[in-house]
Amino acid sequence: MRAIVLKGPGDAGTMRVAEVPRPTPRSGEVLIKVTAAGVNRADIVQRKGHYPPPAGITDILGMEVSGYVAATGTNVARWKAGDAVCALLAGGGYAEYCVAPQGQVLPVPDGVSLEHAASLPEAAFTVWANLFFDTQPLRTRESLLIQGGSSGIGSFAIQAARSIGARVVATAGSQEKCAYCRDLGAEAAWNYKEENWVAAGWAWSEGKGIQVILDMIGGDYFGKHIELLAQRGRLIHIATTKGAEVKLDLREVMRKRLIVTGSTLRARRPEEKSLLREGVEAKLWPAIANGAIRPTVHARFPLAEAGDAHQLMESSAHLGKIVLTL
Amino acid sequence: MRAIVLKGPGDAGTMRVAEVPRPTPRSGEVLIKVTAAGVNRADIVQRKGHYPPPAGITDILGMEVSGYVAATGTNVARWKAGDAVCALLAGGGYAEYCVAPQGQVLPVPDGVSLEHAASLPEAAFTVWANLFFDTQPLRTRESLLIQGGSSGIGSFAIQAARSIGARVVATAGSQEKCAYCRDLGAEAAWNYKEENWVAAGWAWSEGKGIQVILDMIGGDYFGKHIELLAQRGRLIHIATTKGAEVKLDLREVMRKRLIVTGSTLRARRPEEKSLLREGVEAKLWPAIANGAIRPTVHARFPLAEAGDAHQLMESSAHLGKIVLTL
Numbered sequence: 262m263r264a265i266v267l268k269g270p271g272d273a274g275t276m277r278v279a280e281v282p283r284p285t286p287r288s289g290e291v292l293i294k295v296t297a298a299g300v301n302r303a304d305i306v307q308r309k310g311h312y313p314p315p316a317g318i319t320d321i322l323g324m325e326v327s328g329y330v331a332a333t334g335t336n337v338a339r340w341k342a343g344d345a346v347c348a349l350l351a352g353g354g355y356a357e358y359c360v361a362p363q364g365q366v367l368p369v370p371d372g373v374s375l376e377h378a379a380s381l382p383e384a385a386f387t388v389w390a391n392l393f394f395d396t397q398p399l400r401t402r403e404s405l406l407i408q409g410g411s412s413g414i415g416s417f418a419i420q421a422a423r424s425i426g427a428r429v430v431a432t433a434g435s436q437e438k439c440a441y442c443r444d445l446g447a448e449a450a451w452n453y454k455e456e457n458w459v460a461a462g463w464a465w466s467e468g469k470g471i472q473v474i475l476d477m478i479g480g481d482y483f484g485k486h487i488e489l490l491a492q493r494g495r496l497i498h499i500a501t502t503k504g505a506e507v508k509l510d511l512r513e514v515m516r517k518r519l520i521v522t523g524s525t526l527r528a529r530r531p532e533e534k535s536l537l538r539e540g541v542e543a544k545l546w547p548a549i550a551n552g553a554i555r556p557t558v559h560a561r562f563p564l565a566e567a568g569d570a571h572q573l574m575e576s577s578a579h580l581g582k583i584v585l586t587l
Numbered sequence: 588m589r590a591i592v593l594k595g596p597g598d599a600g601t602m603r604v605a606e607v608p609r610p611t612p613r614s615g616e617v618l619i620k621v622t623a624a625g626v627n628r629a630d631i632v633q634r635k636g637h638y639p640p641p642a643g644i645t646d647i648l649g650m651e652v653s654g655y656v657a658a659t660g661t662n663v664a665r666w667k668a669g670d671a672v673c674a675l676l677a678g679g680g681y682a683e684y685c686v687a688p689q690g691q692v693l694p695v696p697d698g699v700s701l702e703h704a705a706s707l708p709e710a711a712f713t714v715w716a717n718l719f720f721d722t723q724p725l726r727t728r729e730s731l732l733i734q735g736g737s738s739g740i741g742s743f744a745i746q747a748a749r750s751i752g753a754r755v756v757a758t759a760g761s762q763e764k765c766a767y768c769r770d771l772g773a774e775a776a777w778n779y780k781e782e783n784w785v786a787a788g789w790a791w792s793e794g795k796g797i798q799v800i801l802d803m804i805g806g807d808y809f810g811k812h813i814e815l816l817a818q819r820g821r822l823i824h825i826a827t828t829k830g831a832e833v834k835l836d837l838r839e840v841m842r843k844r845l846i847v848t849g850s851t852l853r854a855r856r857p858e859e860k861s862l863l864r865e866g867v868e869a870k871l872w873p874a875i876a877n878g879a880i881r882p883t884v885h886a887r888f889p890l891a892e893a894g895d896a897h898q899l900m901e902s903s904a905h906l907g908k909i910v911l912t913l
Contacts, residue, residue: 395844396722479837498837505837511805511824512831515849518721523841 264321264356265567270310273568273575276322276355284319284353284360286334291366293346297379297561298354299325300570300583301413302500303527308571314352315528322567323354324527326361327369327379328587337363345369349382349534351527355567357587364535367542370549377556380582381549384417385541386534387526391475391497392422394540396522401426404466404491405473408482410450411438413582414499416557418475419445421545424553427473430465432458434577441580445557462489470494470517480504487513487521498523557581590647590682591893596636599894599901602648602681610645610679610686612660617687619672623705623887624680625651626896626909627739628826629853634897640678641854648893649680650853652687653695653705654913663689671695675708675860677853681893683913690861693868696875703882706908707875710743711867712860713852717801717823718748720866722848727752730792730817731799734808736776737764739908740825742883744801745771747871750879753799756791758784760903767906771883788815796820796843806830813839813847824849883907 262283268275286292304322306312314320327347330340340346340363347369348361369378392399399405405422409415410431422429423446431442432453442450449465451458462471470491476482480503486496487509494517514521529537548554559579562570563586570583592605612618630648632638640646653673656666666672666689673695674687695704718725725731731748735741736757748755749772757768758779768776775791777784788797796817802808806829812822813835820843840847855863874880885905888896889912896909 396846483837498841501837501841507835507837509833509835509847510831511809511827511833511849514847515824515827515851516854518850519848520722521835521840521847522845523837524844525841528842 262357263564265323265564266321267308270308273308273571275308276567276571278565281321281356283358286332286360288335289337289363290334290360291330291337291340291346291348291363292332292358292360293326293328293348293366294331294358295326295354295356295587296328296375297326297587298323298564298585299379299383299413300567300574300585301325301383302574305571305575318351319353321353321356323352323356323359324350325379325382326350326354326359327375331358339363340366345375347378347382349386349526349538355564355585362531362534364531364538367538367546370546372550372552373556376561376584376586377558379584380413380556380558381417383526384414384582385545386537387414387499388418388421389541389545390526390537391499391524392418392473393544394537395524396495396497396520399425399427399473402428403472404428404430404469405475406462406471406489407431407447408474408476408478409433410442410445410447411580412477413557414477416441416445416581417554419447420554421548424548430462430471438580459485459489466491473497475499477501478503479507483507483509487519490517490519493518495520495522499525558584560584561586588683589890591649591890592647593634596634599634599897601634602893602897604891607647607682609684612658612663612686614661615663615689616660617656617663617666617672617674617689617692618658619652619654619674619685619687619692620657621652621680621683621685621913622654622701623652623913624649624890624911625705625709625739626893626900626911627651627709628900631897631901644677645679647679647682649678649682649685650676651705651708652676652680652685653701657684665689666692671701673704673708675712675852675864681890681911688857688860690857690864693864693872696872698876698878699882702887702910702912703884705910706739706882706884707743709852710740710908711871712863713740713825714744714747715867715871716852716863717825717850718744718799719870720863721850722821722823722846725751725753725799728754729798730754730756730795731801732788732797732815733757733773734800734802734804735759736768736771736773737906738803739883740803742767742771742907743880745773746880747874750874756788756797764906785811785815792817799823801825803827804829805833809833809835813845816843816845819844821846821848825851884910886910887912
């Protein structure tokens, strides 16, 4: 089969299409003929050699796909050849075929094209895990600040939080991106290159502070988040693009009874991903089917142009998700 | 009435008995004729001028008492003159009489003397809030490390955690204190002056790490706690005697999906304390009545010798609680 392989760690030009053996589904696994593969920032980190796949996982990039079930391993009851599905992967999505544990496979939501479905699993699992599963679930009318609201995860998170009636604000890096966040349901969006979003957050929250912050930035944002959080606020990290080593004043944690937490998705055990899948399918898939959450595919590239897709993501010029098509 | 007053912020010698006006219970408050008052480390911090009482609260020290209801304000249904009670206070316990909001008053647990009852509220509310109420409750068979296991809070926490079937380990500052922790139910106790408790914690947990850490130390313990926590571990701060400003690597938080949190008790609103009281009475009081949690009064001092009581606490030579008697 055709797949993207790396000549070695490096820039986007290191990716090439090559012929590699088609994987074989083992017990509990599904073989998917890929229609489209989502591109994620973690793919870029992996391409650069800084995010190796977990033990036993292919080193082909790609953490989410859509397509048709081509074959199933033993002990797979729900899926059969020909089913239209999308799936969360620990790797292997940039290819004509990939295997996925059955607990990470989902039907394509009603009314969503296969191409768009490829953009959903990583964002849906991440948002479900971090806002609704790991700690106390986000509640109706709670305030939520999403850093990087126009990213793939951010654009999904804005809509998912709005769909349960939370009050959402976001930051983004341009006026166009801020407008995009508001279009997705954010009550306010602040251009972090031009505005003091801490002061804006205080004003917007009428001096109460923000109850939940979903962050993929870290670095000097961390102290600002501790400052901006409301009493009993939760700070949830899913990435640290500006740096992971931060200073914390425990008196602020105690005084406001804060929760500082975070998670990664890929490192979770398959049983945990299967548990997350249940919530995603039960709670988020209906919100997608009824239009409360729209897939946000900004650009499509043929598999062979994966390098261009990475360059677009690295430029941060995109709004929402980028997919590769086969 | 007689009460301890401060000549000014300073050492234990600054405390004197003086005549002051007896307080009057307002609506929803109970006037208590004090039999005994618990001594807490926060009293010492307040005495030194570093922990001022919340707005509207007397500057007389003392955050817990036992005694008899002497009078009630309006809108108090449960309590009547003569009831034997103990209570959590925001201040005012080092005195012949004090007032307490009715939601912070508890009956004396069955089988417990009034003198011992004075040692319970601060520890019981703190342990309930931090281990069972604020975040996900401590569960049966979960592992819990208590830093400072022989302190008043620590000795209560060991027993409360054991009473629900958690597996408890502790640190303390001498072999005698470690033996005391084991006597209270800790499976292991490590002398932090002599032993590497991080290595001991790894060995005891068979390489899994510790699931919950209750800490009143902070400082250089913080990084060791992040290291020692198990996957999905929770680090709960209730004080920071070695320092509050710490460094945190968010990658570790994300990789292990940790929760870093903490709280103070006194700053909580009366409605929150009333909610905590419900849990304390429903869950911890029966464990005290049936002997699973024993009050741990180490020493008693007459009110006029409050300075000696503080000096004992500052020497850290005590095991469990210290009370003042009237």
